[in-house]
Amino acid sequence: MEAEGLDWLLVPLHQLVSWGAAGAMVFGGVVPYIPQYRDIRRTQNAEGFSTYVCLVLLVANILRILFWFGRHFESPLLWQSAVMILTMLLMLKLCTEVRVTNELNVKRRFFADFDPHHFWHWSSFGDYVQCVLAFTGVAGYVTYLSIDSALFVETLGFLAVLTEAMLGVPQLYRNYRHQSTEGMSIKMVLMWTSGDTFKTAYFLLNGAPLQFSVCGLLQVLVDLAILGQAYAFARHPQKPAPHVAHPASAKAL
Numbered sequence: 001m002e003a004e005g006l007d008w009l010l011v012p013l014h015q016l017v018s019w020g021a022a023g024a025m026v027f028g029g030v031v032p033y034i035p036q037y038r039d040i041r042r043t044q045n046a047e048g049f050s051t052y053v054c055l056v057l058l059v060a061n062i063l064r065i066l067f068w069f070g071r072h073f074e075s076p077l078l079w080q081s082a083v084m085i086l087t088m089l090l091m092l093k094l095c096t097e098v099r100v101t102n103e104l105n106v107k108r109r110f111f112a113d114f115d116p117h118h119f120w121h122w123s124s125f126g127d128y129v130q131c132v133l134a135f136t137g138v139a140g141y142v143t144y145l146s147i148d149s150a151l152f153v154e155t156l157g158f159l160a161v162l163t164e165a166m167l168g169v170p171q172l173y174r175n176y177r178h179q180s181t182e183g184m185s186i187k188m189v190l191m192w193t194s195g196d197t198f199k200t201a202y203f204l205l206n207g208a209p210l211q212f213s214v215c216g217l218l219q220v221l222v223d224l225a226i227l228g229q230a231y232a233f234a235r236h237p238q239k240p241a242p243h244v245a246h247p248a249s250a251k252a253l
Contacts, residue, residue, distance in 0.1 A: 021076075021202060022074075022075075022076040023076075024198065025076040025077065025080050025199065025202060026076050026079045026080045026083055027080075027083060028195050028198065028199075029080055029083070029084050029087075029195060029199070030083055030084060030087040031191055031195070032187070032188045032189075032190075032191030032192050032195060033087055033091055033188065035185045035187040035188055035191075036049055036091075036185040036187075036188045037090070037091060037094060039185055040094055040095065040098060041094060044098050044101070044102070045098065045102070045183065046094070046095040046098045046099055047183050048181075048182060048183015048184045048185075049091075049095065049183065049184065049185075050170040050171050050174045051091075051092060051095050051096075051120060052120065052170035053167060053168075053170055053171060054088040054089075054091050054092045054095075055120055055170075056163060056164070056166055056167050056169075056170065057084055057085075057088045057164065057167060058085060058088050058089075058132055058135075059135065059163050060160055060161070060163035060164035060167070061080075061081035061082075061084045061085050061088075061160075061164070062081075062085065062132075062135065062136050062139060063139065063156060063159055063160035063163065064077070064078075064081045064157075064160040064161070064164075065078065065081050065082070066139055066140060066143045066156060066160075067153065067156045067157040067160050069143065069147060070143070070147050070152070070153030070156065070157075071153050071154075071157060071209065073208060073209060073212075074206060074208070077208070077212075089128075089129070089132075092125060092128050093125045096122070096123075096124065096125045096128065097125070100123055100124075106123075108123040108124075109121060109122050109123050109127075110122060110123065110124070110127050111127035111128070111130045111131050112127075112130070143156065154211075157209055157211050158211045158215075160211075161211045161212050161214075161215035161216070162211070162215050162218075164215065164219065165215035165216070165218040165219040165222070166222070167192075167219060167222070168189075168192065168219070168222040168223055168225070168226050169222060171184065171189075171226055172222060172225055172226050172229065175226065175229045175230075175233070176229070179233060180233055180237070181226075181229060181230045181233050181234075184230075186230055189223060189226050189227055189230065190227070192223045192226075193220065193223040193224065193227065196216060196219045196220045196223055197220055199216055199219075200213060200216030200217055200219070200220060203216050
């Protein structure tokens with residue numbers, strides 16, 4: 001009887017928690033990029049941030065949206081993909097503008113050149129948009145033709161979350177190559193780790209497709225590896241080489 005009397009409180013409270021968790025899923029993924037965006041805008045230097053992170057997330061979230069057409073999953077995960085795509089485009093726009101401003105006497109490069117040596121290192125934000133639209137068009141057409149194949153749909157879902165799980169790998173490799181995490185926002189990585197942990201728990205508790213949970217765990221491991229790099233390089237900083245010129249157009253992979 002007492003339990004029934006508390007229903008008036010527990011039911012709306014449960015609904016409120018569900019809404020809060022859904023909101024955190026939709027917008028929580030973009031929060032880690034706010035400090036990085038502000039740092040780049042303040043310093044006018046994007047060398048510490050790998051734009052391949054944007055590539056990974058754009059591909060992953062486009063594939064995830066296409067996966068939804070073959071196998072519906074929770075709406076917050078779908079909206080999360082749309083919000084993340086917009087965020088990555090904003091990050092790309094800022095990084096491209098800052099990089100082009102700092103480059104001197106460098107030949108302009110375009111997506112329409114189809115030069116694999118300069119892939120994802122174009123001189124205009126519009127070229128990145130063209131690439132994203134081309135990929136979306138091709139992937140969407142293939143999905144339309146194969147949507148009735150359960151094997152294709154499950155593979156598409158696996159590729160979507162596996163690509164997202166590789167999110168931190170470009171940053172991990174960049175840090176290893178430079179033996180430094182200078183220019184990388186530690187706040188961003190800490191937010192990655194907390195957000196990915198929450199996201200993985202959300203997947204497990206809400207019965208999301210198995211691909212989501214497995215790749216979420218992998219993503220947390222990559223985040224922890226990047227934090228380990230930050231700790232190791234801070235304790236044993238690399239000695240700067242004397243009189244070595246670093247061109248302003250150098251890329252952070």
